[in-house]
Amino acid sequence: MLKKFFVKIAAFATCAVALGGTLFGGLSACSETEPELYNFSKKYYGYFNTDAELVLQLPEMTDKGIQLSKDINDLLYTLQCSFDAGSSTSKLYAFNAAAAGAKVEIDEHCYNELQIAQKMYAQTDGFYNPGVYYSVDLYGFSAREAGVTMPYDREDPSKQLPAEKYVSAFEELGESFADLSLEYDADSGKYYAIKPEKTVTVDGDPNVYSLRIDLGGIGKGYAADLVDELIDEAGFEYSYFNFGSSTMTINKDAATEDEQWPLGFHNARGGANEYYIIWKDSDTSTSTSGDNEKYYIIDGKRYCHIVNPKTGSPISTGIITASCSGGDAAEADARTTAICAMGLERALEYINSADVKGAGIKASFLYEDQDGELTVYTNMEEGEYEIVLGQQSGTTDTPGSSDQTPEIPSWVFILICAGFVVVVFAGWLIYKKVQQKRESAEAGAENEHSGADSVHTEGSDKDSDN
Amino acid sequence: MSLKKVEQVKKDKFFKIWDVLIYGIIAAVIVSLFLAVFLTADHSELIEVQAFYRDELLFTYNFPNDELTVSMPDNISSSESEDGNTLTITFCTDEGNLETPKDYNIIVIKKQERSVSVTDSDCDAFGFPDCVFSAAITNNASLPISCRPHNLYIEAVGYKNDSPILPVG
Numbered sequence: 340m341l342k343k344f345f346v347k348i349a350a351f352a353t354c355a356v357a358l359g360g361t362l363f364g365g366l367s368a369c370s371e372t373e374p375e376l377y378n379f380s381k382k383y384y385g386y387f388n389t390d391a392e393l394v395l396q397l398p399e400m401t402d403k404g405i406q407l408s409k410d411i412n413d414l415l416y417t418l419q420c421s422f423d424a425g426s427s428t429s430k431l432y433a434f435n436a437a438a439a440g441a442k443v444e445i446d447e448h449c450y451n452e453l454q455i456a457q458k459m460y461a462q463t464d465g466f467y468n469p470g471v472y473y474s475v476d477l478y479g480f481s482a483r484e485a486g487v488t489m490p491y492d493r494e495d496p497s498k499q500l501p502a503e504k505y506v507s508a509f510e511e512l513g514e515s516f517a518d519l520s521l522e523y524d525a526d527s528g529k530y531y532a533i534k535p536e537k538t539v540t541v542d543g544d545p546n547v548y549s550l551r552i553d554l555g556g557i558g559k560g561y562a563a564d565l566v567d568e569l570i571d572e573a574g575f576e577y578s579y580f581n582f583g584s585s586t587m588t589i590n591k592d593a594a595t596e597d598e599q600w601p602l603g604f605h606n607a608r609g610g611a612n613e614y615y616i617i618w619k620d621s622d623t624s625t626s627t628s629g630d631n632e633k634y635y636i637i638d639g640k641r642y643c644h645i646v647n648p649k650t651g652s653p654i655s656t657g658i659i660t661a662s663c664s665g666g667d668a669a670e671a672d673a674r675t676t677a678i679c680a681m682g683l684e685r686a687l688e689y690i691n692s693a694d695v696k697g698a699g700i701k702a703s704f705l706y707e708d709q710d711g712e713l714t715v716y717t718n719m720e721e722g723e724y725e726i727v728l729g730q731q732s733g734t735t736d737t738p739g740s741s742d743q744t745p746e747i748p749s750w751v752f753i754l755i756c757a758g759f760v761v762v763v764f765a766g767w768l769i770y771k772k773v774q775q776k777r778e779s780a781e782a783g784a785e786n787e788h789s790g791a792d793s794v795h796t797e798g799s800d801k802d803s804d805n
Numbered sequence: 806m807s808l809k810k811v812e813q814v815k816k817d818k819f820f821k822i823w824d825v826l827i828y829g830i831i832a833a834v835i836v837s838l839f840l841a842v843f844l845t846a847d848h849s850e851l852i853e854v855q856a857f858y859r860d861e862l863l864f865t866y867n868f869p870n871d872e873l874t875v876s877m878p879d880n881i882s883s884s885e886s887e888d889g890n891t892l893t894i895t896f897c898t899d900e901g902n903l904e905t906p907k908d909y910n911i912i913v914i915k916k917q918e919r920s921v922s923v924t925d926s927d928c929d930a931f932g933f934p935d936c937v938f939s940a941a942i943t944n945n946a947s948l949p950i951s952c953r954p955h956n957l958y959i960e961a962v963g964y965k966n967d968s969p970i971l972p973v974g
Contacts, residue, residue, distance in 0.1 A: 381962065384862050384876075402869050405852060585974050594969075605974035617970060627974035662973065754840060758833030766826040773822065 381408035386415045387423060387558055388482045389583035393566070396577035396593045407573045411566050411580075418562045421448040422554050424472065425482035431554060435472065439549035440536045442522075450530035452554055452561045452669065453521055459557070459673035460516060462694050466685075467677035468648035470516030472551035473509040477501045478653055480633055480644035481553065490544045497635055500642075508539040508548070510651025515550045559586040560626060560672035567624070567668070585632065588624045588668050595619075606728060607631040607660040607705060608713065615705045616662065616715055618724040624668035628675035629660030647680040656682040659707045663690075665700035678704050683716075690718040849945050851919045853962040856896070856912070858955075863896065865962070868919050890916050898955050910936060910957055919943065921950070921959060928954035 383391040393411055395404050422431040430445040437443045445453075459467045475481045476489065479496045493499040515537035522531040538549045554561075559582040566580045567588035577593040579600065591598040599621040603614035607629040630643035630653070642653045661678035663671050674695070678686045683706055689695060690702040696718040703717035703724070715726045856863040862876045873892065875881045882903045883894045892914040901908030911925040922941035926934045936952035942961050949960035 402852075405867060405869065579971065584972065587971075587973060589971070592971075601970045603970040603972050605972065607974075612972075614970070614972070625973055629974055632974075660974065755834065755837040758837050759830065762829035762833045763826065766822065766829050769825055770822040 379404050381411075383412060383415055386419055387555070387562070387583070388425070389559070391415065391562075391580065391582045393570075394579050394581070395570075395575045397575075403573060404575070407569060407575065410569055410573075414565055414569065415562060418448055418558075418565070421446050422452055422558055422561075423482075424551070424553050424555065425484060427484060431552060434532050434534065435551040437534055437549075439534055439538045439547075442531050442533045445530050445532050447530055448561070450521060450523065450532070452557060453519070453532060453552070455557060455561065455667070455669045456516075456552075456554065456673070457519070457521070459670055459677070463673070463677035463681075463689065465514075465517070465648055466680045467556065467673040468513055468516050469552045469554050469556060470513035470519075470550055471509075471646045471648050471651070472513075472553040473548060474506070474513060474646045474648075474651045475553055475555075475644065477505050477509055477651075478642060478644075478646065479635075480646075482555075490546060491541075498637060500637060504541050506651045508541050510648070512537065512539045512548055512550060513648050513651065516552070519550070519552075556676045557669040557672045559583055560624065560668035560670070563588045563624060563668040582668075585628065586624070586626050586668055586672055589621060591621050602664065603727075604662040604703070605629070605631075605660070606713075608707065609728075615660070615713070615728050616703050616717065616724055616726055618664070618701060618719065620664045620701065623664050624666065624671050625662070625664035626668060626671035626675045627660060627662040628672070628679050630654060630679070631660070645676060645679050649680070654679050656680060656686075657706050657708060658683065658686055658704050659713075661686070661702070661704040663695070663700055663702040666698060671700075674700070674702070678702070687716060690716070851921075851942065851944050851947075851961055854914075854921045854942060854959060855962050856957065856959040858896070858898070858957055860956075860958075863957070864894065866892070866914055866921070868916065871916060892916065896955075896957060908955060910952055910955055912959065923950055923952065923959070926952060926955070928952050 379393075379395045379397050381393045383393075393408055395407070397404060419426060420429055423429045424431050424435060426432055430443075430449045434443045434445060434449075456467075456469045460469075472481065476483065477491055478501060479493075491501060491505045493501065515535040518535035518537065520533045522533065523529075524531070535550050538547050540547055563580055563582045563586050566582075567590075570578050570580065570588075570590065575590070577591050577598075579587055579589040581587045589600050589602075592600040595601070597619070599619040601617060601619050602625055603617045604627050606613045606615040608631070609615070628645060630641060630645060632644060634641050634643035634653075636642070640655075645654045646652065647654045647656070656679065658679050658681065661675040663674050663678075665671070666674075678689065681689060686704055690704070695702055701717075701719050701723070703715060703719070705728075706714045706716060708714070713728055715728065717724060851868060853865060853867045855865040858877060858880060864873060864875045864877070864881055866873050873883060873894075875883075880899070880903075881894060881896055883892060885892050894912040894914065895903060895906060896910045896912060897903050897906060898908040903909075907927065909925075909927055910923050912921065913924045914921050920941040920943045923934075923936040923939065926936050928934045928936065934952065936950050936955075936957065939950045940948065942948075942950060942959065945961045947961055949958060951958045
């Protein structure tokens with residue numbers, strides 16, 4: 340009897356919980372006022388040798404979103420024609436091909452970008468320098484046109500390092516970026532860049548090298564800034580644009596209560612889904628640079644695509660990745676590239692300077708010491724970020740919130756609860772029915788048994804009488 | 806077997822009550838999850854499809870604008886039906902050619918119905934090319950159509966779920 344009692348109590352308790360859940364779910368559903376949003380995604384392939392992606396959070400797909408995605412495609416094509424150093428039809432290519440001292444007509448985009456480059460060169464004391472074109476090419480990281488060869492090309496780039504005479508010559512040449520001058524002729528509406536007179540030669544090489552510029556460091560950021568303007572004009576408040584995953588312009592996130600995007604910055608020594616720091620931000624741009632994007636290893640040393648303008652060689656400062664959010668994307672790109680080249684002390688000074696922290700820009704970097712120990716440095720206050728070194732993505736909460744758990748729609752919850760209720764009730768009814776049958780069968784069997792006993796007793800009595 | 810044992814077995818029920826409950830709960834969970842996955846999928850109207858060959862963009866077709874954008878013209882030829890409702894795209898791999906179709910797939914886009922399907926292919930699939938037998942793409946929840954022998958992949962451009970954390974870098 341006690342067992343039956345407990346079984347009934349358990350069945351009722353389950354029903355009560357399921358019913359309570361159903362009611363709770365129903366009430367939650369009723370209290371929902373915000374429409375469910377989806378992510379419309381459009382990818383762009385091959386611009387600036389990488390891919391880009393537009394994401395719009397929309398209540399439903401609209402032709403306006405499709406039109407925006409096409410406008411962005413047109414814009415990216417225009418920009419590629421303007422300042423892709425690897426494209427023979429670009430204005431920057433024409434500048435690079437010109438002789439030292441030449442005055443070269445460029446277009447507005449190229450002009451604007453060179454102005455940003457000059458500003459960031461000055462702000463970072465030359466640690467961001469787009470004049471490292473030849474150094475980047477020397478180490479095999481530029482996007483050269485097919486079939487073009489240079490005297491300094493190595494037979495086996497995966498095993499040989501470039502000749503030191505080229506490294507020092509190109510480092511010296513890169514410094515002449517400081518002498519680049521830009522002109523705008525208001526009467527004709529034309530833009531010009533005047534190439535510095537500086538040239539270098541290398542023993543045994545007949546070529547005379549003049550300044551060449553690689554705007555790859557900020558080109559994606561500049562493009563992302565213009566795309567963001569298009570997104571704003573089209574009125575897509577909840578959106579982001581990702582260029583090559585290292586440069587992004589973000590607006591608001593409809594999926595979080597505070598409408599801020601939780602940003603996870605990749606650990607350059609971790610797996611694909613490992614971050615080193617997470618923070619939240621909205622209506623801004625973000626950038627990250629690291630020695631893990633493109634690199635090769637010779638004799639155990641890593642040679643990456645970020646060249647230190649002060650040495651003419653790939654960075655080896657211990658700063659393996661740098662990230663920031665705030666300000667323009669083009670400036671953010673230049674900033675993170677420069678931080679990687681600065682070295683620990685100079686980088687700490689820079690991220691806490693008036694130009695960065697004073698301007699409200701969030702910055703952090705990951706430093707690897709000689710023993711391979713990783714340390715995170717940031718200019719943010721405690722609580723604004725979370726360090727997640729060594730953790731897999733998805734195992735961390737974003738700072739200052741707990742609203743990142745994916746929510747199950749209320750009606751799914753109701754459906755599941757209703758299913759439980761039905762099953763539990765059905766089970767309980769079956770149980771009762773079976774129990775009743777069993778009890779009646781047992782009662783019948785007992786009656787039969789007791790009847791047989793009494794017959795047997797009577798017979799015995801008779802026998803004894805006999 | 807003794808009579809007592811036989812009676813005991815006869816009395817035992819086929820299912821114990823808790824077996825029924827557990828099986829019922831599992832069934833309810835399976836049904837609920839199936840419904841949840843099926844009903845939460847995005848069945849909104851198909852706006853655009855894109856096709857890839859060897860992971861490179863092959864073409865896109867936008868239904869509202871009736872616009873076909875071909876990225877690999879050497880691998881694609883297209884023709885429209887007289888009533889303008891059906892766009893037939895012939896794709897061939899780099900090993901085949903469009904003149905005398907070899908290594909090809911025929912992709913049919915029905916504009917009014919907003920559907921995309923592969924109607925013919927000479928891919929080596931033992932006479933049962935999956936791409937031809939795959940269901941047409943008719944909304945954003947439709948499964949992509951792929952032809953593995955030809956490295957062809959066709960999908961709806963549309964919504965996708967996002968990670969809670971936006972990865973940078």
